[in-house]
Amino acid sequence: MSEPDIQLETVNVRLSDGVATVELNRPEALNAWNKQLGLDLLAALRHVAENDAARAVVLTGAGRAFSSGADLKDFGVELTPEGRPDVYKTLTEIYHPIMHAIRDLPKPVIARVNGPAVGIGCSLALCCDLIVAAQSAYFLLAFVNIGLVPDGGSSLFVPTRVGIARATEMAMLGERLPAERALEWGLINSVVPDERLAEESATLAARLAAGPTRSYAGTKRQLNNWLYARMEEQLELEAQIQGEMAGSDDFLEGAMAFVEKRPARFSGQ
Secondary structure (H helix, E strand, C coil): CCCEEECCCCEEEEEECCEEEEEECCHHHCCCECHHHHHHHHHHHHHHHHCCCCCEEEEEECCCCCECCECCCCCCCCECCCCCECHHHHHHHHHHHHHHHHHHCCCCEEEEECCCEECHHHHHHHHCCEEEEECCCEEECHHHHHCCCCCCCHHHHHHHHHCHHHHHHHHHHCCCEEHHHHHHHCCCCEEECHHHHHHHHHHHHHHHHCCCHHHHHHHHHHHHHHHCCCHHHHHHHHHHHHHHHHCCHHHHHHHHHHHHCCCCCCCCC
8 A cells, every 4th residue: 555645634645556546534424525525625636636646546435435425514614694504605615626626637537436425425426537336336416305406516417427317316306326227327337346346446547547648638628628618607506506595494404304314394495
């Protein structure tokens, strides 16, 4: 195992043979995002982008999960004048720079999805170039279950991968999508047995690290231009609508129900 490439509090970065592994490291919280993880992940991605020795990137989670989404108990978000979470500020200042960093990174990024990829964790995986998932992994746009809407770019990344019908199903029904079905839908690239995930993703990463890095960067620029030319506009729309949702009674009820581990009783308000 190589030595840590950069010291961060909630994200591990290791470089070995041209492959930078960026690992979300809050396993006790299933790698749920708090503010520090967001700051650390952005720092890690910028560090990797500037390091010429890193020619491919693997993004994964420590422990049992890829990421279980935003940590509703520990995000430290500022409040609006109405006393609600200022999710617009959180999205635009913390989440969106990360999504841009991945799409603009001039190197291939593999999501090694080792468990649940939920909410912003799902968005993070789908932002990557290639997605390899363990058989036990699943993908979930859980936002609707607490009265919110997709964010972190998932309203863009999901339909570009699987189309409007399946994107609507994922966003509105808020149900788990097992890795095998995600593969059938074309949401991800491959599914491997859990015990082979590290090996298979390492083989793919090594292939990319030995390949024509500038060619990969050029391909990303082409795909970004065709599929994600309006990404900034869509992220801004997500943030604005999410800000509206955070002021709703349904979000307050959804968040309380989540914390209290009970079914939510939505009023539609």
